[in-house]
Every structure is written in C-alpha cells, then in structure tokens.
Amino acid sequence: MRYTSPTTVDEARSLLAEHPGSRVFAGATDLVPQMRSGRPAPPVLVDLKKIAQLMSVTHENGQWTIGAATPTANLTRNHDFTAMFPGLSEAMGLIGSDQIQNRSSLGGNLANASPAADSVPAMIANGVQAVIATADGTRTVPVAEIVTGPGRTSLADGEFIVEFTLADTPADTSDAYLRMIPRTEMDIAIVGSAVRLTVSDNIITDATVVLGAVAPTAVTVPDAGAALIGAAINAGQIDDSALNTLADAASAACDPIDDKRGTVAYRRRVAGVLTRRAAATAVERAQNGA
Ligand SMILES: Cc1cc2nc3c(=O)[nH]c(=O)nc-3n(C[C@H](O)[C@H](O)[C@H](O)COP(=O)(O)OP(=O)(O)OC[C@H]3O[C@@H](n4cnc5c(N)ncnc54)[C@H](O)[C@@H]3O)c2cc1C
Numbered sequence: 001m002r003y004t005s006p007t008t009v010d011e012a013r014s015l016l017a018e019h020p021g022s023r024v025f026a027g028a029t030d031l032v033p034q035m036r037s038g039r040p041a042p043p044v045l046v047d048l049k050k051i052a053q054l055m056s057v058t059h060e061n062g063q064w065t066i067g068a069a070t071p072t073a074n075l076t077r078n079h080d081f082t083a084m085f086p087g088l089s090e091a092m093g094l095i096g097s098d099q100i101q102n103r104s105s106l107g108g109n110l111a112n113a114s115p116a117a118d119s120v121p122a123m124i125a126n127g128v129q130a131v132i133a134t135a136d137g138t139r140t141v142p143v144a145e146i147v148t149g150p151g152r153t154s155l156a157d158g159e160f161i162v163e164f165t166l167a168d169t170p171a172d173t174s175d176a177y178l179r180m181i182p183r184t185e186m187d188i189a190i191v192g193s194a195v196r197l198t199v200s201d202n203i204i205t206d207a208t209v210v211l212g213a214v215a216p217t218a219v220t221v222p223d224a225g226a227a228l229i230g231a232a233i234n235a236g237q238i239d240d241s242a243l244n245t246l247a248d249a250a251s252a253a254c255d256p257i258d259d260k261r262g263t264v265a266y267r268r269r270v271a272g273v274l275t276r277r278a279a280a281t282a283v284e285r286a287q288n289g290a
Pocket of ligand 1: 023048094104112116117155160162189
C-alpha cells in the first residue's frame with residue numbers, strides 16, 4: 001500500500017486515474033478502523049488534507065464554501081457558522097469525541113455512506129450541495145444524491161468531493177438535529193432527525209424534515225414538512241395537532257433494521273418523538289434569531 005499526499009485537486013485526480021482502485025481519505029476515522037477490521041486495503045491511499053482548497057472554510061456573498069476534508073471541529077468552533085446553522089453544527093458536534101472531530105470531515109461522513117452518519121440529514125435539510133472532482137472537471141449535486149445505500153455512493157471510481165456549498169439562511173429560519181443512541185457516549189444513532197423551518201408572523205411557512213438511521217439512506221419526509229407548513233405558533237409552541245401529524249408522518253417514513261440496538265417498532269416511535277422535539281427547538285431558534 002502506497003501513501004500519497006497531493007497538494008492540488010489536479011494532482012489528486014491524476015493519482016486516482018493512474019491507480020484504479022485507489023482511495024481518498026481525510027480524517028481516516030472510518031477508513032483506518034475498517035482496514036483494521038479486515039477490509040481490503042487499497043493499493044494507493046490519497047490523503048486529501050494537504051490540498052488547501054479541501055481544508056478551507058469561506059463565507060462570501062451569502063454563500064458558505066466548506067472544503068470536504070476540513071475537520072468538523074473547525075466548523076463547530078466557527079461562531080458565525082454555528083449561529084447560522086445550529087442544527088448542522090450540533091450534528092457535527094455529535095460525531096465521536098473531540099479527538100475524532102479534530103480529524104473527521106463532512107466529505108468522509110458523507111462518502112462513508114453509513115445510514116447513521118450524523119451530519120448527513122442536517123446537510124440535506126439545509127440544501128447543501130457537493131462539488132465533485134470528476135475525471136476532467138467538476139460537477140455539483142445535492143448531498144441527497146450522493147449516498148445510494150449502506151456503504152454505496154453515486155461517486156464514480158476516481159471521483160471525490162472537493163467542497164460543499166450552502167447558502168445563508170433566509171430571515172426567521174433555523175434548524176435543529178437530534179439523535180437517539182442506546183448508550184450515553186460514543187455510539188451511533190438508531191434514529192437521527194433534522195428539521196429546518198421558517199417562521200413568519202407566528203406561522204411556519206417552510207419546513208424540511210430529514211431522518212437518518214431509519215432506512216438504507218437518509219430519508220426526506222415531505223409529509224412531515226407539509227404537516228408543519230401552515231402550523232400556528234402560540235406562545236412559542238407549535239399547534240399540537242400539527243405536531244401529532246408531524247410525528248405520525250416521521251414514524252411512517254421509517255424503514256429501519258431490527259437489531260440489538262433497537263427494534264423496528266422502537267425506532268419508528270423514537271423517530272416521531274425526536275422529530276417533534278427537533279421541530280420545537282428549530283421554532284424557538286427561528287423566533288429568537290438563532
Ligand atoms: C470512535 C469513533 C466514533 C464515531 N462516532 C461517530 C458518530 O457519532 N457519528 C457519525 O456520524 N460518525 C461517527 N464516526 C465515524 C467517523 O468519524 C465519521 O464518519 C467521520 O465524519 C468520517 O470522516 P473522515 O474524514 O475521518 O473519513 P475517512 O475515514 O477519511 O473516509 C471515510 C470514507 O469516505 C471516503 N472519503 C473521504 N473523503 C472523501 C472525499 N472528499 N470524497 C470522496 N470520498 C471521500 C473514504 O475513501 C472512505 O471511504 C465515529 C468513528 C469513530 C472511530
């Protein structure tokens with residue numbers, strides 16, 4: 001196995017083209033444990049962390065551009081980013097531990113294609129786009145189109161994610177992410193729920209709900225978003241019948257596995273409960289300007 005550390009996107013692209021079957025990595029917090037557990041090692045490993053573009057975070061003209069290999073700690077510690085996307089930031093802040101977050105990247109969390117990846121539902125809820133280096137250029141696709149199943153992505157051999165882009169939130173808009181883990185620390189989600197919504201004159205005017213860990217890929221739940229849109233807010237509380245419809249829609253959208261960490265019935269129920277709570281938090285943030 002050969003380790004390489006290109007310093008430009010073009011150099012990385014050439015290495016991947018010259019060595020079919022080679023793999024990119026950023027923090028290696030998924031890659032190394034997987035190789036240690038016996039997965040075949042690629043002939044060439046391409047370290048993305050020496051490419052400045054993949055390690056930078058910029059905010060210009062109402063758009064954030066986040067290098068795909070940037071440690072998630074750089075975002076959770078970024079006050080402006082966290083103030084604008086508190087739910088996405090809290091999703092990243094749940095990955096592993098401080099040590100893991102000093103290495104883990106959004107690109108790795110997405111491309112590892114775990115159904116339980118914490119940042120993915122929150123990225124989708126916020127309409128994040130992925131810029132992908134192809135054999136001869138770039139293409140940009142919504143994050144929702146990258147993962148096609150557990151451990152599988154729509155990235156072709158030799159393609160890698162260069163950066164993510166996301167627009168500033170409109171006024172009175174915020175998000176929240178909650179997950180359920182069977183242990184109190186260092187476990188992966190059995191349900192994750194991301195809600196982003198907009199509140200105008202005490203009415204929810206826009207809402208997106210995305211669930212993680214309850215199906216082979218993250219699931220956007222249009223019926224759950226629809227249950228919130230038009231709901232009235234009284235004294236900071238979402239109308240109860242809208243919350244009940246929301247919870248039912250979230251539970252109905254689940255197609256989870258049944259294992260020692262949670263039964264199908266439990267995961268479905270938790271999806272409804274977490275989505276109610278995430279919506280309440282997002283409303284509070286949207287109304288308080290956070
Ligand atoms: C102790 C521990 C706890 C963890 N807890 C959590 C948790 O709570 N929640 C959670 O979601 N995850 C968790 N993880 C998993 C892991 O930390 C995250 O998925 C992390 O975000 C992966 O990022 P990385 O940069 O380390 O990925 P890497 O290991 O570098 O890469 C992961 C995969 O993505 C590919 N890849 C990496 N970058 C790119 C790119 N730019 N373009 C295309 N493909 C790419 C690699 O080839 C590899 O297949 C945990 C891991 C450990 C070891």
